[in-house]
Amino acid sequence: MHADAFDRFHQAESRLHNLDPRVKVVVTVLFILSNALLPDGAWSAFGLCWIALLGANHLSNLGIDFSFRRSFIALPFALAAVSAIFSPLGTPLAEWTLGPLVLIPTDYGLVKFGSILLRSWLSVQAAILLVATTRFPDMIHAFEHLRVPAVLTTIVAFLYRYLFVLTDEVMRLLRARESRSATVAGQRSGRNVVWRARVTGNMAGQLFLRSYERSDRIYNAMLARGYSGQMRTLNPHVMKSSDWSFAALSIAIILLLQLTGRF
């Protein structure tokens, strides 16, 4: 399997790519926090948030609609918010009867639903831009600088490194199952669901043992190469004055968004 199958980093030369990862992480989290703080129905503020995102997209040299095109991942979850439309608060707009259910959408509910969707959609786009312009190890390093415990960041770094290796292992297991599961066209095969689930369980157990034993070998190999419990990096991040000014500008914009949303 290609090692970049999971990688969300998009190589480009841009202002956003060269920014210190700490600034990017902090600004992204602040942007998402600001979205959560915007009151329901602050349409003009949501609009400005999107313009700010478009500006960030532009700065990333990845195309102005880069994050928009990838932003539909959270959409299935919108189902969970649909019931907000039928909030008991606010004035009823219509009445629909669906079998035993009587659904009454209200204006308050509709505003709530729209706001939840917009907030989620804007937040996802910010996170997409963050991972597209930051190499994953750099991002992990930024979290370490931001006082996330080293144990946790190291585990995530290992997870990221061995994701590809173990995915290959899964592919091998799936291929082995495939090649042993002959089917006759038009005939049912593979017994019942429980049996199929049990086969998958055995595969999970097998995968666990292979991973467990591999981790032993990896640890010994790392010890032999001087591992002392810490990950090291070749590019120590230093905040330049341009990083500071970008951070200041972004925070000013986020404050402006908040002011627009409230007045």
Place this chain on the structure above:
Amino acid sequence: MLYSPAPLHIPDGFLSLVIALVFWGITIFTVGIAISRTNKSLGEKQVPLMGIMAAFIFAAQMLNFPVAGGTSGHFLGGALAAMVLGPWAGILVMTAVIALQALLFQDGGLLVMGANIFNMGLLTAMIGFGLYRSVLGRGKGVRLTVVGVAAWLAVVASALLAALQLWLSGTSRLEIVVPAMLGVHALIGLGEAVITVAALAFIERTRPDLLDKKAVAAKGGRGWVYAGVLISLLAVLLSPLASADPDGLERVATDMGFLQSGQPTPYQILPDYTVPFLGETALSTVVAGVVGALVLLGLMIVIGQTLRRKTS
């Protein structure tokens, strides 16, 4: 596409800030304990092991099996991780998996990651390990049955808690979100149960040294059994109540002050969720959230210490 998002990962924007912050508080506290515990007991060798185990959970979530009509069963793995690695290591592994899913795939939000880690990491570790530890040394049939029940219950309890969080955030109506989430995950949980049982039986057969009675008991004290049984009972009792009598739960929540009926913001632990002298501003809401989280933290510390005293 190899990676398919699971419906349990709540994205940003779906939980109110207060709920998100409260669960971040609890999660940071518990993960903090987990880090200090694993640091003390296992040393630096544990870190690569847990990283690779996290990659294992991630990769195992790609193992699917056809169920019917083009849908496929999936594996979440929280309960299995806690049973095999112990609760503290299981929590760290699941935290790493959920963090990576949120960071790399936007599957689950950043601001709500605390809630996601709580639902899919802490809760599953408590139920999975707690119930498994309670039947250590029993016959194989009993053990594997309980393992299956625990795996199923872990998924269902996560779904129930996610539904309750959505409701307390004012995102969903209780009478709709609880039956919907429970219905879907009661089915997903069946697949989870069979896979977990088969995987655990396989590991017990091939590497009995990893799962013998002493090894498992050393990974977490009896407190986990109490916590696991308590949470399981709570989930079992709350599920029918929430889906059959949502008005009842709403009334309880109102009586306890979690919810004020007929108010546009249905989350009220501090009065109006604002701090009096700060007025009704966003800052005030944040401060109120932090205060709420601190109160919960205090409670958890007290409970944790009494449990520790009992076990030692």
